[in-house]
Amino acid sequence: MLKLQQKTTQTMLALHGWGAVIFGLLLYWVILTGTIAVFADDINDWASPLPAAIPETFPLGTDAMLRKAAADVAPEYLDELIVFATAGGRIRAFFHTHAEAEDGEHPEEKGVLFVFDPASGDILQRFEGTQSEIEAQSHYGKLGHFLVEWHVQLHVPSPWGLMLTGILGLSLLVACVSGFAMHRHLVKDAFLRRRRGGDVLSHKDAHVMASTWNLPFAFILAFTGSFYSLAGAFAIPAIAMVAFGGDQEKLIETVQGLPPAEDPRPAEMANIDAMLEDVRAAGHRTRFLTVDHWGRQDARISVFPWQAEGELLPKGYAFDAQTGENLGEKPALGQSPSLGSDLVALMGPLHFGNFAGWLSKTVWFALGFAGAYVCISGLTLWVKRREQQKTWQYLLRATLWSAWGLPLALVAAAAAYLLQQAGVLAGAVEPLMFKAFGLCLALSGILAGIVRRVTGVRRILVISLGLGLCALVALRLLLGGPGWVSAATSGLTAVVVLDVALLLGGAWLLRREWRQTLALPEEPLIDTGDMEVNTP
Amino acid sequence: MAGTRTEKIWRFVLAGPLVLLATLIIMAGSSLWLPEGQAQVNNFVIPVVLLPAIWAVLFFYSVLDRLGRASVVIFILTAVHAALIAQHLLQAQQ
Numbered sequence: 049m050l051k052l053q054q055k056t057t058q059t060m061l062a063l064h065g066w067g068a069v070i071f072g073l074l075l076y077w078v079i080l081t082g083t084i085a086v087f088a089d090d091i092n093d094w095a096s097p098l099p100a101a102i103p104e105t106f107p108l109g110t111d112a113m114l115r116k117a118a119a120d121v122a123p124e125y126l127d128e129l130i131v132f133a134t135a136g137g138r139i140r141a142f143f144h145t146h147a148e149a150e151d152g153e154h155p156e157e158k159g160v161l162f163v164f165d166p167a168s169g170d171i172l173q174r175f176e177g178t179q180s181e182i183e184a185q186s187h188y189g190k191l192g193h194f195l196v197e198w199h200v201q202l203h204v205p206s207p208w209g210l211m212l213t214g215i216l217g218l219s220l221l222v223a224c225v226s227g228f229a230m231h232r233h234l235v236k237d238a239f240l241r242r243r244r245g246g247d248v249l250s251h252k253d254a255h256v257m258a259s260t261w262n263l264p265f266a267f268i269l270a271f272t273g274s275f276y277s278l279a280g281a282f283a284i285p286a287i288a289m290v291a292f293g294g295d296q297e298k299l300i301e302t303v304q305g306l307p308p309a310e311d312p313r314p315a316e317m318a319n320i321d322a323m324l325e326d327v328r329a330a331g332h333r334t335r336f337l338t339v340d341h342w343g344r345q346d347a348r349i350s351v352f353p354w355q356a357e358g359e360l361l362p363k364g365y366a367f368d369a370q371t372g373e374n375l376g377e378k379p380a381l382g383q384s385p386s387l388g389s390d391l392v393a394l395m396g397p398l399h400f401g402n403f404a405g406w407l408s409k410t411v412w413f414a415l416g417f418a419g420a421y422v423c424i425s426g427l428t429l430w431v432k433r434r435e436q437q438k439t440w441q442y443l444l445r446a447t448l449w450s451a452w453g454l455p456l457a458l459v460a461a462a463a464a465y466l467l468q469q470a471g472v473l474a475g476a477v478e479p480l481m482f483k484a485f486g487l488c489l490a491l492s493g494i495l496a497g498i499v500r501r502v503t504g505v506r507r508i509l510v511i512s513l514g515l516g517l518c519a520l521v522a523l524r525l526l527l528g529g530p531g532w533v534s535a536a537t538s539g540l541t542a543v544v545v546l547d548v549a550l551l552l553g554g555a556w557l558l559r560r561e562w563r564q565t566l567a568l569p570e571e572p573l574i575d576t577g578d579m580e581v582n583t584p
Numbered sequence: 585m586a587g588t589r590t591e592k593i594w595r596f597v598l599a600g601p602l603v604l605l606a607t608l609i610i611m612a613g614s615s616l617w618l619p620e621g622q623a624q625v626n627n628f629v630i631p632v633v634l635l636p637a638i639w640a641v642l643f644f645y646s647v648l649d650r651l652g653r654a655s656v657v658i659f660i661l662t663a664v665h666a667a668l669i670a671q672h673l674l675q676a677q678q
Contacts, residue, residue: 063647
């Protein structure tokens, strides 16, 4: 229990409340989309599965696929190669160079993207152009990417989107610290839940209990999230300007090491399958790999695996491109281990919860979900305390719109993805997802504004979301996606698990709404100040 | 956060944009006095990692301490780091 002066407590209360009123809704968007994005890879596997699961992300034969692709690109695109897995375990290889963009200032990657079926080694897709042109055409992995972009920068162009989410992260940090300071009885608050209908006290108990349990996690997410956003938006450019006098090459040399002397003479590349096997033998699963100067004497190969069981920090391996010799582990930053490099490496697992597979991701999802609930319950509590002031009813309507309208719009975007992939909707997938998302959000916003009673707004949106979640599963099956028996026997775990999760989520929402409808009095309040919203 | 209207406005400006600016300058300036470490990355990586912490400390200090004292302390911290940056950039140009 913290003993604060009355004035300090008042200041903390003002920071907590007004910070939430100003940033709460956008913060909810960022937290909710981030929570769902914990499973972005699994969502991609669910939306675009291969006929059968791929036992190894980069199976034997990866080397042959890359050699086939390397023989099919212009020599300048052999400058750099990045290979990683995408939806369903497909392999995505981007041979590219850094071309100058039309504005003459910003370099843009230009090259050829190949998408391989890892089981057969066949090229499924081939796109050539600048990275933005390629991204506009490809669709594998776009559903997860759509979610991640909402979380990372709210689809606002860089650096403004990153600055915005960075400031939202800092506001969450303030909410955590001020909330902790205001807790008078931390242990008691974690268990106290007085159920007295829809009064202020029960709203407060629900908010305080959820936030107390969620406090350490929210603090970690706020810290790591604002680090990621602000580092990319302005901290790294600023520090590069000061510490290296604006010399980007010097910065890259310090972080990545001196590149080998230029030697464009052709050279046979060592077998990449053997390198991947070497990484597997060390207990790691490859996440992605990079190759500089493919087919030249000065080629470099790096393999970056997921953390092995019991490991927290990710690592990387360097290989000799000609002999295939394992040159050892690469620190995340710099040429030798350091505190700074370990701190940066620690930010990833702490933020993404990806250090123990499904288990840690499920915990991160649950805690993230609790964080989203805390945002909405806090805003509802704020309005509940100002029940007599009709102006605040607009905030309640906006809160309900965000709470239920955002997930509903995400369901609409996922439906658009499935329809485009099945060929029902024509055109690039991202604009289609945006249209579906925007249309659904606009409709739910209009609804939140015109339905007379606040309870009615919530009821319509919750029922729509419940039905939408169930309909998404039906749509996937109707469009020719694998059935449950076929998915289960083919090892497509993500398909089965996510289908069940969507159906359970939808059914739970419908049941919850049905029970709340039964519990309501027959003639509830009819003015716009009716606040019989028990929970958001 | 009681006080006159002017004090409230100044507190808002100090805790908002000025603290953000101070954070940026202190973070960048710290890279000039923090030890590099064997890998020569600690001096510029650690301030970036600690950016949210630097901001949080300055922010809460700016809203909780006496306005005058908070303004002076934050100004001095910022000015010292700005001077370090200016000196470093001038030396680099010569």
